[in-house]
Amino acid sequence: MEEIKQYNSHPLITYALGYIGYKEMKYYCEDVNTKKIHLPSLKKYLIGKVGCSETEVMEHCKNANT
Secondary structure: OHHHHHHOOOHHHHHHHOOOOHHHHHHHHEOOOOOOEOHHHHHHHHHHHHOOOHHHHHHHHHHHHO
8 A cells, every 4th residue: 555655645646546456557667677657657657558538647746846
């Protein structure tokens, strides 16, 4: 459970978990070297593979920067 808390700290990850499961996100978007979710890969995965709105995904990325 500690690992899941780490991933919920970013708004894009929280948003992604509404569409894809934790294991799927980890499988497709985890950086092999750091063992953390690679956010640019997650963004592309949500837009390209899952079919999420690019506007919504980008909005969640902006929220993390403010």
